[in-house]
Amino acid sequence: EFISVGQLATALNVPSRNFDRKLKQLGFGELSHDHVLNSENAGLIAMEFNFEPVVESADDDLRAAPLPEDMSVFPQRPPVVTIMGHVDHGKTTLLDFLRKSSVAANEHGGITQHIGAFNVLLESGKSITFLDTPGHAAFLSMRQRGANVTDIVILVVAADDSVMPQTLEAIKHAKTADVPMIVAINKMDKADAAPERVKSDLARHGVEIEDIGGDTQAVYVSGKTGLGMEELEEAVVTLSEILDHRADPSSSVEGWILESSTKSNGRVATVLVRSGTLRPGDIIVAGATWARVRTLKNEAGALVEEVGPGMPAEVDGWRDQPVAGDELLQAPTEQKATEVVDLRLTKQEQLKMAEDTEAINEARRREQEKREKEERAAKGQATDQEATQSPEDKAEVQSSGPEKVYLVIKGDVSGSVEAVLNTVASLGNSEVQPEILRSGVGPISQNDIDLAAVAQGYVIAFNTTAEPGVRPLAESKSVGIIEQNIIYRLADAVKSILSDKLAPTV
Ligand code: GDP
Numbered sequence: 001e002f003i004s005v006g007q008l009a010t011a012l013n014v015p016s017r018n019f020d021r022k023l024k025q026l027g028f029g030e031l032s033h034d035h036v037l038n039s040e041n042a043g044l045i046a047m048e049f050n051f052e053p054v055v056e057s058a059d060d061d062l063r064a065a066p067l068p069e070d071m072s073v074f075p076q077r078p079p080v081v082t083i084m085g086h087v088d089h090g091k092t093t094l095l096d097f098l099r100k101s102s103v104a105a106n107e108h109g110g111i112t113q114h115i116g117a118f119n120v121l122l123e124s125g126k127s128i129t130f131l132d133t134p135g136h137a138a139f140l141s142m143r144q145r146g147a148n149v150t151d152i153v154i155l156v157v158a159a160d161d162s163v164m165p166q167t168l169e170a171i172k173h174a175k176t177a178d179v180p181m182i183v184a185i186n187k188m189d190k191a192d193a194a195p196e197r198v199k200s201d202l203a204r205h206g207v208e209i210e211d212i213g214g215d216t217q218a219v220y221v222s223g224k225t226g227l228g229m230e231e232l233e234e235a236v237v238t239l240s241e242i243l244d245h246r247a248d249p250s251s252s253v254e255g256w257i258l259e260s261s262t263k264s265n266g267r268v269a270t271v272l273v274r275s276g277t278l279r280p281g282d283i284i285v286a287g288a289t290w291a292r293v294r295t296l297k298n299e300a301g302a303l304v305e306e307v308g309p310g311m312p313a314e315v316d317g318w319r320d321q322p323v324a325g326d327e328l329l330q331a332p333t334e335q336k337a338t339e340v341v342d343l344r345l346t347k348q349e350q351l352k353m354a355e356d357t358e359a360i361n362e363a364r365r366r367e368q369e370k371r372e373k374e375e376r377a378a379k380g381q382a383t384d385q386e387a388t389q390s391p392e393d394k395a396e397v398q399s400s401g402p403e404k405v406y407l408v409i410k411g412d413v414s415g416s417v418e419a420v421l422n423t424v425a426s427l428g429n430s431e432v433q434p435e436i437l438r439s440g441v442g443p444i445s446q447n448d449i450d451l452a453a454v455a456q457g458y459v460i461a462f463n464t465t466a467e468p469g470v471r472p473l474a475e476s477k478s479v480g481i482i483e484q485n486i487i488y489r490l491a492d493a494v495k496s497i498l499s500d501k502l503a504p505t506v
Contacts, residue, residue, distance in 0.1 A: 003042050006033035012049050022048055062285065062329040062340065064251035064275050077247040077310035078119060078127045079240035080149055080272065082139050083184075084170035085156030090186040093223030094156060095132050098233075102299060116259035116270040116324075117312035118299040122230075126237045129272070129310055131258065136166070136173060137418065142256070142325050143177055149256055149272060151245055152236055153181045155207075159193035159220075163201035171207055180243065182235050183209065183218040189225045247309030251276045253330035257286050257322045258312060260441065261413040267318040271307075271328050278307045278315070283331045288344045289320035290337040321441050324414040352438075359406075359437045363455035366404050403432040403501050406457025407494075408448045409439040412464045417441055420462045423491050432498045443467045444474075444481065453477035458497060462490060 003011070009019040016033070023031055026048060028041075037045070083091045102118040112118050114132060121127045131139075131150065142149050153174040157167055174181050183202065185195045199209045199218065208214020217235050221228035253276035260269040269286070271278065278284070282293045294317035296304045307313040319341075331337035407424065411417035417439050424434050437451050444459050444466040452459050459474070463485040466474075474481050480497070484490035 003037055003039075004033065005031050005035045005037060008037060008042055008045060009033070012046060014049055062252065062331055062336070064248065064254055067248070071244065071246045074246040074248045076126075076241070077245055077249075077308070078129045079151040079236060079243075079245050080117075080129045080131065080310060081152045081154055081236055082131045082150040082179075083154045083156060084136055084139060084173070085184075086158070086161070086164035086166040086170075089156045089158040089161065089164070089167070090223045091156050094154075094184065094186065094221070094229075095130065097223050097226060097229060098130055099132065099299075112299040113301060115297075115299050115312065115314050117272060119311055120233065122233055122237065124234075124237065126240075127310075128233060128236050128240075129312060133259075133415075136169060139173060139177075141418065142258075143173075148177065148179075149258070150177070150179050151243065152239055153179050154232070154236070155181050155183045156186050157183060157198050157202070158187045159185050159195050159198055160187050160190045162194065162198045163205060168205055171205060175206075180239060181207070181216055182232070182239060183207065183216060184221045184228075184232055185218055186221050186223055188220045188227055189222040195220060245310070247275045249275075249277050249308045253278050253282060253284060253328065255328040257324050257326045257328060259413065259415070260322045260324050262321065266316055267321050268314050268316045269318060269322045269324075270312055270314050272312045273307050273309050273328075275309055276330060277309075278313065278330075279305065283334055283337050284315070284328055285331050285337050285340050286322040286328045287326035288341055288348055289318055289322050290331065290334075290341050291315060291317040291319065291322075292334065293317050323441065355438075359451070360454045363404075363406055363437075363457070367456070370403070402428070402430055404435045405432060405494075405498055405501050406435050406437050406452065406455035408437050408444075408452045408457065408459045409462070410444050410448060410460065410464050411439075411441060411462040414441055416462050419487060420460060420490065423487055424460075424494055427491065427494055428498060432501050434494060434498065444470050446470055446473055449474045449477060449479050452479045458482055460484075460490065460494070462487075 005019075005023070006016070009016050012019075020030075023029075023045070026045065083095060085091050098120055099112045099118055102112050102120050116133060117129055117131050119127050119129045139150065153170070155167065155170055155174070157163060171181070185198050187193060188195065199212055202209060203212065203214070207216050209216055209218045211218070217239070219228050219232045219235050221232050253273060255271050255273040255275070255278070258270040258272050260267075262268070278293065278296065280293050280295060284291050284293060293315055295315075296307055297314040298304050299312070304313060331340065409417060409420050409424070411420055421436065421439055424436065428434050437455055437457060438448065443464050444461050446467065446469060448459050449470055458480040459482070461481060461483045466481065471481070482490065482493045482497075484493060
């Protein structure tokens with residue numbers, strides 16, 4: 001990897017005069033701005049300016065060329081919309097209504113399946129892509145992984161209920177992410193609809209609606225009767241035109257993984273293309289896995305030949321299960337793809353090993369503490385018979401915190417793993433707490449059993465199975481496996497092992 005003096009100065013955002021002075025101090029003498037530095041020297045110089053050079057970036061050259069300043073040379077692309085709002089205000093109902101008018105459903109007379117996103121074609125010829133996982137968790141978890149997928153948020157507020165806590169939360173998320181909002185005032189068919197109240201409540205929380213002098217559009221809708229739905233779609237398209245959403249359809253492909261699951265035809269993932277056009281035969285990398293795209297399917301399950309910017313599709317051909325939120329990049333060859341994946345895997349392994357070691361040490365420390373506590377308690381009892389225990393001793397015994405039950409969690413898709421994590425996190429009390437050692441998508445591996453065994457914990461398999469050889473290993477290491485595909489039953493099972501932990505050991 002090489003970089004010119006001029007490029008490095010720009011990359012580090014250092015004025016060229018200061019940059020030249022530093023080069024001389026470092027003994028490089030007078031270098032012209034197109035003098036090419038090797039990565040070692042470039043790294044040294046970067047460090048002088050307090051930058052951490054990242055030299056090993058095998059995937060840098062997978063990225064599309066930087067975008068030109070004038071995006072108008074590229075065609076417009078569909079905006080990507082997320083629906084947010086308070087529970088029961090109608091997010092799912094609105095999505096269902098929109099889904100029925102999806103391109104795929106209309107073309108194929110079919111029913112759209114949930115693949116994570118769908119595209120709606122309007123009469124004007126414009127189209128909108130909706131992410132079809134309502135709620136804030138999906139939006140946040142993508143954002144936490146650095147994926148700014150959403151262009152526009154539709155904030156749903158029920159006209160009969162007005163602004164509620166999760167409405168405020170949604171406003172906060174949209175503002176933090178700097179994503180513009182359109183307000184859909186829903187349930188306008190209801191007799192007690194009070195849209196004016198919604199507007200003034202929103203204004204009190206910093207969302208100024210257009211017709212009362214603000215800059216946020218509000219549309220009156222009903223997910224039940226369909227009232228205002230076209231107007232809502234038009235509002236999205238207009239805003240997208242103002243924001244001038246454009247992309248290069250002929251760059252190398254970039255995008256995100258929206259969802260990932262195992263189906264009868266193998267590992268599939270829904271991708272959302274950000275730039276470029278994805279076609280069967282293309283080689284793509286996401287996280288620590290890659291695919292030679294075998295087929296592309298739309299939300300009606302029909303095969304498509306290409307997927308351009310702003311469009312979602314279900315992709316198969318993955319070597320390993322991709323992870324939702326991961327970035328998607330195109331690779332020129334299989335060799336390049338495996339090279340990038342190998343490098344990422346090495347890094348991931350290193351990180352995971354460090355995490356595992358930490359988790360194991362923590363578990364051991366807890367065990368040790370527990371033993372010491374028991375010994376002290378036993379000693380305390382012995383001395384109790386002779387003299388009364390000192391108050392400090394008692395305090396010490398009580399301060400060692402709740403008991404821990406260690407868990408490794410595996411699930412079929414990232415959504416279900418998240419659901420299990422949320423459920424498990426809500427269990428426990430001041431005396432006993434579940435502690436997650438690791439979680440992930442896929443079947444239980446021998447590694448999962450090893451980890452659980454060290455911590456004397458359990459493995460939870462939600463809607464997934466075990467790799468060959470795992471069950472005997474679990475048995476030999478006395479690791480309990482909890483298999484469930486119903487979340488409340490799983491919660492019951494975890495509750496029962498939590499309370500077992502507290503059962504008197506007489
Ligand atoms: P979510 O929790 O935001 O996804 O809300 P849902 O879409 O599940 O809707 C909650 C309830 O409100 C359901 O019983 C819907 O049938 C009802 N609902 C949603 N939209 C409307 C509407 O426009 N009018 C009326 N009358 N009911 C609605």
